[in-house]
Amino acid sequence: MPKLNDRAPWLIRTYAGFGDATQSNARFRENLARGQQGLSVAFDLPTQCGYDSDDPLAAGEVGGTGVAIDHIGDMEALFDQLDLSQINTSMTINATAPWLFALYVALADKQGVPRDALRGTTQNDLLKEFVGRGTHIFAPEPSLKLCTDLIVFSSREVPGWNPTNACGYHYMESGAGPAQEIGFAIGNALMMLDAIRPQLDEKAFASVVKRISFFINSGIELVPEIAKMRAYTQLWTEVCESEYGVQGVKFRAGCQVRSLTLTEQQPEVNIVRIAYESLPVILSANARVRALQLPGFREAIGLPDQAEQTLSLRTQQVLMYETGVADYEDIFEGSHVIERETSKTKAEALRIATEIRSIGFGPAIQHIAERLTAGLVEQSAALETGDVVRVGVNAFLDEVGITPKADFSEDVAAKAAAAEGQVERLRQWRAQRDADAVERARQGLLKAARDGENIVPSSIEFAKAGGTTGEWTKTLEEAFGGRYQAPLGLDVAVSRSVRVPKVDFPCRILLAKGGLDGHVNAVKLLAFACRQAGMEVVYSGLQQTPTAIAAAAVQEDVDIVGVSSLAGAHVHIAESVLASLKERGADDIPFVIGGIVPEEDHQSLFDLGVSAVFTPKDGDVFKVVESLIELARAKA
Incomplete structure (x- = not known):
């Protein structure tokens, strides 16, 4: 050994x-x-x-x-x-x-x-x-x-x-x-x-x-x-x-x-x-x-x-x-x-x-x-x-409780203070750097991108001049034409499908990725299942602001809004989307959120007005779709 x-x-x-x-x-x-x-x-x-x-x-x-x-x-x-x-x-x-x-x-x-x-x-x-x-x-x-x-x-x-x-x-x-x-x-x-x-x-x-x-x-x-x-x-x-x-x-x-x-x-x-x-x-x-x-x-x-x-x-x-x-x-x-x-x-x-x-x-x-x-x-x-067994999910379901329950509650004030500190340091950085040197380096980066040159040397010069992550990206967006939304890949035949209930009334659901988290597995599976159930699915894409999600919900006249968040921003996203829906007079649209959401945050989300919270343990697609249908039915 x-x-x-x-x-x-x-x-x-x-x-x-x-x-x-x-x-x-x-x-x-x-x-x-x-x-x-x-x-x-x-x-x-x-x-x-x-x-x-x-x-x-x-x-x-x-x-x-x-x-x-x-x-x-x-x-x-x-x-x-x-x-x-x-x-x-x-x-x-x-x-x-x-x-x-x-x-x-x-x-x-x-x-x-x-x-x-x-x-x-x-x-x-x-x-x-x-x-x-x-x-x-x-x-x-x-x-x-x-x-x-x-x-x-x-x-x-x-x-x-x-x-x-x-x-x-x-x-x-x-x-x-x-x-x-x-x-x-x-x-x-x-x-x-x-x-x-x-x-x-x-x-x-x-x-x-x-x-x-x-x-x-x-x-x-x-x-x-x-x-x-x-x-x-x-x-x-x-x-x-x-x-x-x-x-x-x-x-x-x-x-x-x-x-x-x-x-x-x-x-x-x-x-x-x-x-x-x-x-x-x-x-x-x-x-x-x-x-x-x-x-x-x-x-x-x-x-x-x-x-x-x-x-x-x-x-x-x-x-x-x-x-x-x-x-x-x-x-x-x-x-x-x-x-x-x-x-x-x-x-x-x-x-x-x-x-x-x-x-x-x-x-x-x-x-x-x-x-x-x-x-x-x-x-x-x-x-x-049951063709595949997963312990604790579809077999051997009794909770053992070997270790104490983890506390994933966040000190919201401390997290906000840390983010504010990062933002303040960024503002100080911008104020103290040589703005002319930054712009010269940025123009060099833009020219390299437009001319098809290797952009790494000009990126290094931009870094040394004091450029920022957002400025680097926006410069390349200027050269390449903005951000791109990738296809979700829902139009596919499957050899075996999930079991879902059938909706018996016209029902439209908006599925969105709030914030910057880009993991789409759950959204893809849910979108596919909702289609199978007879619902019309509207997918708004990645990196959606709360305002954009609320605007899409109103514009598309949906019966329910579902947002996925796996990166810890669920409370901020829920609060902001619900506030934006209220501003538009659409706070009667049920709003649900799913993803990595610690149990300690569930009550806070319900207090904000969230109708349902889904986490990885809610893996029964039938029950999830059934819950969505009932929430939409209540609105209708």
């Missing part, structure tokens, strides 16, 4: 970042002191979606799901007392990845750290944002251009950086099976490589191929997941040689285990699920991830606190130092079952990857979205019928 000073068989990460940069920096240093071996930075939704902290759309979201980064001063505070040449930094960032990368490089330049000494990863995968996470900003074509700009720049200037994670994780979270996860991820990686190939000489391109990394999922079904990991490893090596002539490419991946299996009911059981889900990606010596991060066991209820992050860290440390899993050669070599399942998965994944590549980046968005919708519906139906 490894000793503490031995080279670790994989890198242990926790996903951290909250509030402002100073708070997050303290959390980073605590985690490193506890034995964490790399930093995985979570950014708040305004940063991910390209808004400054004082933008109206950022209200209620600043510092919520991660750290707020408005400018290079925030980046400097985030990495205070941390040597950028000695740490490996993974940034979960996509649409604004070139900007956050530019801030990081600009900070390294300021500190005198050579660019070739930087080590880390930017996720920088836009395809899955269009179909899974929803933090995309620009249309498909400019999105792919920005993604590949970062890859090309890093290959020339920051060769130790992993410029993209081709993500399979989010596809599995959104309804994909094992072969689909691999096929969508590898198909996307091939499209990115096809786009950059003309820009690099043969040697540089081969180097980029070897640096492409992946971010994958690991689920609870051990044999299919072990086969999936082995199929990933084998297929990537094979396609890099067959498609590009680059030999000896190793599959390089980080992993987070599956969050969609984590339940609000009996959350302690999730501790066991998380440990089991870790096994498929570490057991095979020839098919092992390079980095692993585990969620908090109460993720279905709220964001993890320090104690939950420590438990996730200890889970990995037990696996690494006590179980002996890294002591042996590959224990699955020669297994007929594993080899058979690996071959089947690999063949289907190659078919899917080839199909995605042939379709092309933009058209692939609709194609993948529809297949993920079908997967979600079919998985929900399997739970409903």
Whole structure:
């Protein structure tokens, strides 16, 4: 078994970042002191979606799901007392990845750290944002251009950086099976490589191929997941040689285990699920991830606190130092079952990857979205019928109560004060910087974008001049033509559908994503189910302000409004939407909210006038639709 000073068989990460940069920096240093071996930075939704902290759309979201980064001063505070040449930094960032990368490089330049000494990863995968996470900003074509700009720049200037994670994780979270996860991820990686190939000489391109990394999922079904990991490893090596002539490419991946299996009911059981889900990606010596991060066991209820992050860290440390899993050669070599399942998965994944590549980046968005919708519906139906058993959800329902109930109540005043502090510091930053230098750098960025140049060098100059996240985004919107709404993918046939009641009167429902949270699984499943029930569904899209939601409800003359929020802004969204409905004389329209809503907040929402609250434990689609129909009937 490894000793503490031995080279670790994989890198242990926790996903951290909250509030402002100073708070997050303290959390980073605590985690490193506890034995964490790399930093995985979570950014708040305004940063991910390209808004400054004082933008109206950022209200209620600043510092919520991660750290707020408005400018290079925030980046400097985030990495205070941390040597950028000695740490490996993974940034979960996509649409604004070139900007956050530019801030990081600009900070390294300021500190005198050579660019070739930087080590880390930017996720920088836009395809899955269009179909899974929803933090995309620009249309498909400019999105792919920005993604590949970062890859090309890093290959020339920051060769130790992993410029993209081709993500399979989010596809599995959104309804994909094992072969689909691999096929969508590898198909996307091939499209990115096809786009950059003309820009690099043969040697540089081969180097980029070897640096492409992946971010994958690991689920609870051990044999299919072990086969999936082995199929990933084998297929990537094979396609890099067959498609590009680059030999000896190793599959390089980080992993987070599956969050969609984590339940609000009996959350302690999730501790066991998380440990089991870790096994498929570490057991095979020839098919092992390079980095692993585990969620908090109460993720279905709220964001993890320090104690939950420590438990996730200890889970990995037990696996690494006590179980002996890294002591042996590959224990699955020669297994007929594993080899058979690996071959089947690999063949289907190659078919899917080839199909995605042939379709092309933009058209692939609709194609993948529809297949993920079908997967979600079919998985929900399997739970409903009992074909799939989930402990605490459709079997073994008695609550055990092993640990004390978690307190997810927030100090609302403290959260508001922290956000106000971030906004005030941003205003001071703008007041103290050289406005002329900022504008000159902004014009350079705008010209680069319009002329089709690589925008990373001009983004670094804009960062050094003191530009902000929102200003960077608006400059590129000026060049590329504004924000893009991706298709939801509802027009799809399914092999088995969820059971729903039938509505017996004309009924229109508005479904919306309030705030900046872009996860659409629940909205897609509910929209599909409501259509099956005979309701007319109006979907207003992502990043909707409360005013826009209320205006759409009145304009569309709907009978009920449903808003999804998974990022902690539910109270702010509900209060604002209800106030806006009242201003329009439409406060008789029932308003419901669903998502990650701690029980402690339910009464506050009801006091505001919310008609119903749905959380992950309300997984019976029939009952949810039935409740919506009855609320709409009462209005009618």
